[in-house]
Amino acid sequence: MNVSILTPSGPSPLDSSGGISSQQQLVMPGQVIPTHSGYMRGHGTTEENGQLIATVCGLVEQVSALIYVRPLRSRYVGEVGDVIVGRVDEIGNGRWYVEVCSSQRAQLHLAAINLPGSVQRRRTEEDEKEMRRFLAEGDILSTEVQRVQSDGLILLHTRSAKYGKLENGCLVQVPPQLVRRQASHMVNLPCEPPVGVVLGNNGYIWVGLPQRESARDTINYALGEVTYQAVSPPQRQAICRVRNCIAALSAHYLQLTPQSIMDVYSASVRGKLEVSSLTNPEVVRDLIREYIKTKT
Amino acid sequence: MLSQSTLSPAERRFLEDGVRQGFRNDGRGLLDYRPYTVETGILPSTSGSSRVRSFGTDVLCAVKVDMGSPPADKPDEGVVSVNVECSASVAPHGELEGGSSSRATGRVGGGRRDDSGEGWSAYLGALLDDLCLPPCALDKKALCVSPHVYAWHVNVDILLLNAAGGVLDAMSLAMRSALRDTTLPSVSVGSRDEWEEEDTADGVQQSKPPFDVDERPTAGTPFPAQDIPVCVTVGQVCSHYVWDMSSEEESCAEAQVTVAVDRNGRCVAVHKSGMASIDPTGLLQVLKDAGRVGVELIKKLEAAMAKLGTGQPVVRERLGFMAA
16 A cells, blocks of 8 residues: 655656747737738638637647647647557448547448458458457557548548457557657557557557457458457556556656657666556656756 | 546456555555545635545535524524535536436446436535534524524535545545634624514514624634544455545445544445445454554544644635645
């Protein structure tokens, strides 16, 4: 038993090093944005009594005459090719409706998955009845954005060896802005023992057992082939430590890359911090301070 | 933004295996608590206020004291009413989608079919009133200023800003610290003669004697909140007892037991929720552990409040919502 009660502490260690340059203006909703004549009104703003007013909290950006506010936090906006992690919310109409932290649910069509044994054929009504065998409600999957419709609807596909149902791990949710598009979103971190991470562009991050790299995986990967494995205590400890490191970076609004996760991970191992101690905001603050120091 | 939908079977299995190994998803043991962050006196327009945070869970509590008549059946007691309100984003998930109760079963009070967002708040309020404000914990007679005439009406308003597990525990901590922060103003009620004079002058309508409020901030008396208990909730996951659950763990819990513990470690009230039954032999150990946890929580809470200078009429710098 270990109970503690903290009192609020001052600003985050980031505040002094600064993420926002002094040239950029941070505005709150309702704040008047200074303008010049002949400007164009962009996203995140509205006009009232001839004044330009911010409707979201964010940074004022200007591109020639266009003035818009780039929100600090927002929902995920899809882009073709993004790797995302989602949760099946509903099944129907020959498609899975997947919750991806976007303004609306993404859709994965039955035709956009590989059938078991990677047979190539038209999808039949039988397949439609069997959909729950591949992915049921609540299941978490890694997938890729195939197309984004004009209204923002995201269409997904899993037609690759690397995508599919995720097992043997846990999900961490972070603001989507923290996961940039990067070279590799599915990595096995060189922890001891290794930990597999899927960094979804939509801010859903899967942490679990490392992805197996067998020969057949590269040919094809049928959904449902990932199976339950018992996770040994040292393995679980590594997974949980990575999970807490991701939460720590996210709590201080720092970018999540395999490198940054590994840096914080090693810093926590170096500092001989217990995994559970990373649930303490004060410990996390010191850890992040340490991480920023080594980075600069 | 962060939805609390059902866990996938894979996540559930991972979590339950962790509980069996005694190593939870965030690395804690089964009996480990996450730190709470407490701040008192953050709302200047209230008689007492506090904000309690524990990871995602965020509770704001405001206490307002008012002069009113004592209840007719208990003329020598004050009135304390607890009111809980949930911000729209934390209404139990299933309820927003037409009341499918299966999704809400993990919550305290979940699984009741008639749940609506409002129903849930009302339920939490009633539960908190039952668990934390029984007669043995709060001497309502101390809230009476003048029998039959004046008594304090204490309104405890709890706003749930964000819920990510352990809602009831955080609320009880917030309520205790806000009440500890509360000062009852010093009031002197006019003499009986004045009252009767007014009474006759007014004719039919019964008027009340005038009262004077001593406006010096040092003049008031602290609210008698020392014996108010805090709630400690335990969940049963795979026949193991898990303390201070996260929302994922709550959705895996078959049943939950909430124990209200006072500063002496005595168990004031017990409440069980959830669909499954609980093994009574294990319950005794739960009650013992809850007593230890509760005493420790209250001790640490008092220490934190002493650091903050709770209940003292000194203007301090508040971090409030600018706190990290």
